[in-house]
Amino acid sequence: MIIDCHGHYTTAPKELENFRNAQIAALGDPQPQPTKGSLKISDDQIRAGLEGAQLKLQRERGTDVTIFSPRAMGMGHHIGNETTSRHWSEHCNDLIHRVCSLYPDNFVGVCQLPQTPGVSPRNCIRELERCVRELGFIGCNLNPDPSGGHWKDPPLTDRYWYPIYEKMAELDVPAMIHVSASCNPNFHATGAHYINGDTTAFMQFIMGDIFKDFPSLKFIIPHGGGAAPYHWGRYRGLAQDMGKPPLKELLLNNVFFDTCVYHQPGIDLLLRVIPTDNILFASEMVGAVRGIDPETGHYYDDTKRYIDAVTWISKEDKEKIFHRNVRKVYPRLAVKH
Amino acid sequence: MIIDCHGHYTTAPKELENFRNAQIAALGDPQPQPTKGSLKISDDQIRAGLEGAQLKLQRERGTDVTIFSPRAMGMGHHIGNETTSRHWSEHCNDLIHRVCSLYPDNFVGVCQLPQTPGVSPRNCIRELERCVRELGFIGCNLNPDPSGGHWKDPPLTDRYWYPIYEKMAELDVPAMIHVSASCNPNFHATGAHYINGDTTAFMQFIMGDIFKDFPSLKFIIPHGGGAAPYHWGRYRGLAQDMGKPPLKELLLNNVFFDTCVYHQPGIDLLLRVIPTDNILFASEMVGAVRGIDPETGHYYDDTKRYIDAVTWISKEDKEKIFHRNVRKVYPRLAVKH
DSSP states (O other): OOOEEEEETTOOOOOHHHHHHHHHGGSSSSOOSOOOOOOOOOHHHHHHHHTTHHHHHHHHHHHEEEEEEETTOOOOOSSSHHHHHHHHHHHHHHHHHHHHHOOTEEEOOOOOOOTTTTTGGGGGHHHHIIIIIIIIOOOEEEOOOSSSSSOSSHHHHGGGGGHHHHHHHHHHHHHHOOOOOOOOOOOOIIIIIIHHHHHHHHHHEEEEEEHOOOOOOOOOOOOTTTTTTTTHHHHHHHHTTOOOOOHHHHHTTTTEEEEEOOOOOHHHHHHSSOGGGGEEEEOSSSSSSSETTTTTEEEEEEEEHHHOOOOOOOHEEEEEEEHHHHHHSGGGGGGGO | OOOOEEETTTTHHHHHHHHHHHHGGGGGGSSSOOOOOOOOOHHHHHHHHHHHHHHHHHHTTTTTTEEEOOOOTOTTTTTSSSHHHHHHHHHHHHHHHHHHHTTTTTTEOOOOOOOOOOOOOOGGGGHHHIIITTTTTOEEOSOOTTTTSSSSSSTTGGGGHHHHHHHHHHHHEEEOOOOOOSSTTTTTTIIHHHEEEEEHHHHHHHHHOOOOTTTOEEEEEOHHHHHTTTTTTHHOOOOEEEEEEEEHHHHHTTTTEEOOOHHHHHHHHHHHSSSSGEEEOOOOOOSSSSSEETTTTTTTHHHHHHHHOOOOOHHHHHIIIIIIHHHHGGGGGGGOO
């Protein structure tokens, strides 16, 4: 069994984008109460978008289940206001639910939250609860920077975020820390903002004390943990200089890394540095990098190949990475698979 | 010969900090024209700060020369205005010059630039010219985010920055890309802002075309290139998806990485992924991480040990990393050492 914990619905029918464009265009309208509107997408359209992409790649690469969420770049929490974000998130999450209902063996849902810069994450509780209790979702994506590259909300360890953590703890669902598009021209989205978001969140977790307040809370830092594993010595040293306990004790009961690292040396480092119990298999296909690596002849994002090529960890450790750890981090997954 | 290309004057006499505090305190004064003021520090005070720290560590670790610049965290380009920044930079650079004059065999100067958010880098030309032509400095530190964590100036590839690049090209000096303190509570300075700054700059260089306009320009991305080497596959793939040439051709004539990575697996990855010609030895001692790694019994930032421990690169390659490359990247170094 191979479970990919990080897939986004990047191949949704174009009606979704049309809806979003219309929603954004209407932001300038004088109407006092924007309407939620509706999305007309047939099951066949959904099937067509997946069959030639995610499902084909699952078959070709030999992965079984993808934990699936709305397109990260599309979340765009900085656009409009909290009503904009609520309507958009509900539509996106409903669509994920339809995908998971059409292909219950292949996809399990994770939701986008209706975050808005400067608006308390308390605002997201209703949608998280709806997705988990009504749609059977098993986690959420939490954007540490709803402003889209301006980093205006407090760090993730601030009490500002506690309402959503309380609900996550109650529902027993984890969050993947995942930024969305960047509207700061300094940050290329997938090349800088994503990786910086990961690195930033990791360092926030070192400094803060949220796991004392929420000992059961679990976060996945995607894209191989940003820069954290490569600079593991720096982070161990910084924590030590601050008088913190070793990283393992400080946060490795609560923080996990995915394997979205698109070359062999990077995966080798990840597996060498981070305890196997903290690594979850993921590819983020069909995502940031779509090409074939001329050096290997395979897709950059075919991360299973890199893990298969590692000879110095045991079969049991690989099973942890491929599916055992993910079941622990997403306890609600057990219900289905 | 071992040349450390990345050292900051982190052990300056406390008079420097007192001066800065007074300068900042005076920012609220109603006087129309702030005065530069003077700094009273004796040669003996300078010697005392270095003898028990950088010089002691050079001897203990067996490194010969440190390319030395003002404390990066102290640059604080976001504080005050361009006059504040000019006065402060002149004092800091003069102090580096005194260090290099007292210990000409041990230190070579690199300057801080009097950057200010929203003010053209043209403003920095005079100080760069003074430091190189009058003080014998061989390079500069360029802050890609003078706002200190708000990232409000244009990307490094924007024509906004061209005046300083023109002067760098004329003087034949490189720049190390180095942010300063963070005043955004999301970013821990050395744990997030520094590494994010490196990653961000690297991605900007992939997207922009400045090396077509400045084929001789050279940049050092410190802290092992931020996240870039760990995510080298991602960056190769992103460049490929954008229709850019391979990274080697796109930027490796102009972009170099230092070895400030504080554990063995990180250095192993760096040396495995990045061509040896693009790696410059550095430790950033006495810097971000000051402790001893309990796993090795040695200082985290004793990076020479990690490189010494690599058995799979040749003696010639190590000589490139330890001193040959740095002479190419800093052509003015040759005059002295």
